[in-house]
Structures are given as structure tokens and as C-alpha cells.
Amino acid sequence: MTNRLLSKHKVYYRYEKDIWGLITKKRKENKARQLFHLIILERVDLQRRSRYKSMFYRVDIVKPRRKTKPKTKYFYKLAAKQELSLFYGKIKAYQFKKICLQALRSSTDTMKTIFGLFERRIDAILFRMGIGYSIFHIRQIIAHGMVYVNDKPLKSPNYILTNYDLLTIDPKWRDVFFNLLHKRLTNEHIFLPIPIYLEVNYKTLSAMFIFNPRASLVTYPIKIDVKNALSLYFK
DSSP states (O other): OOTTTTHHHHHHHHHOSOTTSOOOHHHHHHHHHHHHHHHHHHHHHHHHHHHOTTOOSOSSSSSOOOOOOOOOHHHHHHHHHHHHHHHTTOOOHHHHHHHHHHHHHSSSOHHHHHHHHHHTBHHHHHHHHTOSSSHHHHHHHHHTTOEEETTEEOOOTTOBOOTTOEEEEOGGGHHHHHHHHHHHHHTTOOOOOOOTTEEEETTTTEEEEOSOOOGGGOOOSSOOOHHHHHTTTOO
């Protein structure tokens, strides 16, 4: 396992959110206990600081506490955009902007087109199917040529499917991914529900994109303000 696969854990600590919905029940319980322990420490800290009002630093930590500035509208827009790009595998800024501009040029509904362009990506479809440990693991699978589109191998996770394109796994590797799915189910991993705009067959490990979804049909493990995220590029 490479360090690339472990980058999801850095995201958990940085954003304190389960962006991909991959944390098991046991790990969530442990995390809740850790948060409870931190809350108790904060309360003790407040009691200590109330005795020494002249001190502006924390008693239990040597480093001084930084003064927090009020959060602006741009902060919330940027945070929503980062969460959305992280869910789809840390999409780069220029790729995110390209998708938004492509949706603006289309004659159909802009929001519908944007969700379609995000959800039509190969890595996003395989992640919705539950194949792979994470979105980064899925990208490695694609880069190694294990994924076929209309019986042709593709190595780019940024490839966007059209309606009724058939996405399949290499038959040589199907048993490996079946075992991986079984292992994840036995370890109580949480899977995202299969959306209605995807036709999935787990016997052959294949999927087909049917239509562009509305905003209400696209679900995420956490609450992401998509309109706020997209407002960075257009009103």
C-alpha cells in the first residue's frame, strides 16, 4: 500500500469530516470518545483560565492561542468547493473550473450538466459501486488498465462517460474485487446507496450511466453546499 492511499486519513484530521463515508461504526465510536475526552479537557481549561483572567494563553498547552478572525463568505465558498473536489478525488482547480465553464456553455440546465459531468467520471462511478478502498485506490486501479469502457481499456480517471456506455472490470481481476467487496462488507464498511441514474450489475462488475441527475438525486455522506461551491466560478 502506497502513501497515496493513506492521504484520506490526512483529510479526516484536517477537515474533521467523513467526506467519503468510509469510516466504520467502530471507528466512529472511538472518534466520538476522543471528541468527548477533548470536550472535558476544554472545560477543565476554561475553569483554569477563569482563575487567571490576565493570561491569554492556554494553561495546559505552552503555545499561545491564536486570535480567530471572523469567517467571511469567501471562506465558506472555498470550504464547500474543497469538500466537493475532495469527494471526487481531489480534483485540481483548473479541472474544476473547466467543468464549470463547460456546463455554462451547454444549452441544457447548468446545475444538471455540472452534476452529470462530475458523476460521469470513471472513478466516481466505481466509487459509487463500492469497488476499492477509496477514491485514490480506484484511480490506481484505472491507471493499471483494469477498467474497460465498451471493451476498450482506459487509463484516465478523468474520462467522462456518455449515456449507455458500458463500464466493466477486466475479467482477470474480477475474483480479486469480489473478495475485496466481501472483505469490506464483513468489516462493516459503509457503502453509498446506488443512485437511480446508474445501472449496476455486481455479477459481472459492470455499470452503465443512463441520464443526467438532478441535484436532489445526487447524495453525499456529509452535507456539502454545492451551490455555494460553484458560486466561486459563476453566479
